[in-house]
Amino acid sequence: MWISYKTIVIKEILRFSRIWVQTIFPPIITTSLYLLIFGGLMGKRIGDMQGVDYLHYIIPGVILMTVITNSYTNTVTSFFLAKFNHSIEELLVAPVSYWVILLGYVSGGVSRGFAVGLGVSIAMSIFIDFEINNILIVLIIFLFTSILFSLAGFINAIFAQSFDDISIVPTFVLMPMTYLGGIFYNVEILPQFWQNISKFNPIYYMVDSFRLGFLGVSTSEFWVSILVLLSIIIVLAIFAFYLLKKM
């Protein structure tokens, strides 16, 4: 079982590493631009947020945004392509349990999220001085976020019947959720109604706790975030397993 799992993970890592110009490099460029324009140029006019200057305030959210997008994209693309070119049958004819398949693909998504997140952090550290307040919180939230969105990508891939289907969810669901999750702003500046709506967006808890890890400021309790994220991960994992078994 361990060898099967290791094989899937290595295969997934090799897949995105071989095409690093398409997978790892673009998010680094995009994120650097975000920081330069929103943080560096416009941020000076915006001022502080929760007592932190705007450039530093958006760093955690921007890093997390790349982790979310890349974890999701990795599993949805890889698993859909395996379905599309039937190479998924290589796994299905072998004595590999559905949990191992799921865990392997999710680990692949987490690996890409980590690779891109690390790349973006290194690129930013060249231009901006920043310190991490609590590395443990940062790592826990990174892990939970990438697992959650890898699972979501996996479910999307199982349902997807065409290449359009794998781009609809990221464009119409994932992107609005990410932007409305408080990446560029403190949710408390919104009217009460929209603040309440934001509490139903899991990305709000991720960004808020990630910011706690980086900057030491947050608007919600850390344990609430952990509870919310863990619950969603468990539900998604069970659903993904069920769909995979039924496939």
Next chain:
Amino acid sequence: MLKCFDFYSKLIMSTALLIKGLKKTYANQLEALKGIDLCVDHGDFYALLGSNGAGKTTVIGIICGLLNKTSGSIKVLGFNQSNHVNQVKKLIGLMPQEFNFNPFEPVEEILINQAGYYGIAKSKAKIQAELLLKEVDLWEKRFDMAKSLSGGMKRRLMLARALIHQPKILILDEPTAGVDVKIRHSIWRFLSKLNRQGMTIILTTHYLGEAELLCRNVAILNKGKVIKQTSMKALLSQVDKQVLILESLTQLPQTITSDRFKCERLDDHSLQVVLNTDISITSVLHNLDTQGVSVDYIHSAQNRLETLFLYLTNKEK
């Protein structure tokens, strides 16, 4: 009691695949298999024949765990597939009809990954991959992306992949479809070698000459039912007519007649002869010789199994 147990254990060990009452109805209510029974002996070279849509690929898909059955039982070397899914998967190697590998992976990596899925360590898998890639003449291409291979090379890659975990039973779904004659013959030689070494091989093919040449036993599927299951020899003995093309280097006479066989002049140098199997070719040649026909070349106009296959499947319509 002990003797009885011994008899049954020998029976189980000598049977590579035992299928009983296998049924499959798809979600769209298409009844692909209507309760089929199959028995393949250990070490056999077995042909599973049928027209498109007869249910061959569905049977294979169920045996290999790619599809769920509706009812029935499958035993592979004594292991019940329902209770021992993983043991059964380890015993079977599948070469499917469609190319089903990632075209953006290098050839050797495809084999090593497949071995990994079967729990084989990379160091061991590399040795086995080298052996197989050399056997199927793809060693020079081991670092190439699979997409760059020709159709025949892709088929050989899938054959090597099916063997990477050293299965006891090899299932081949149209292994030589779209492959040129030279490669087809090399695949046949390799398969015969594997069978001689004791591997049970189950073959589905539309090239009936291939089945006739390689297989000892045969089952014919038609519309989800087994309509014939016997030895190839017994099946071919049912063919009561054969069609021959006779060619002469000299010009043939305008009229050639015989009351013992049918004769049709195709052109100035070739002749089609239809004769019952109880008439010897020597007597035909003698008869033609008396009419001034000297025969220089003889070849069969049709495949014997093909004739029988068409007869049996049309009869069921």
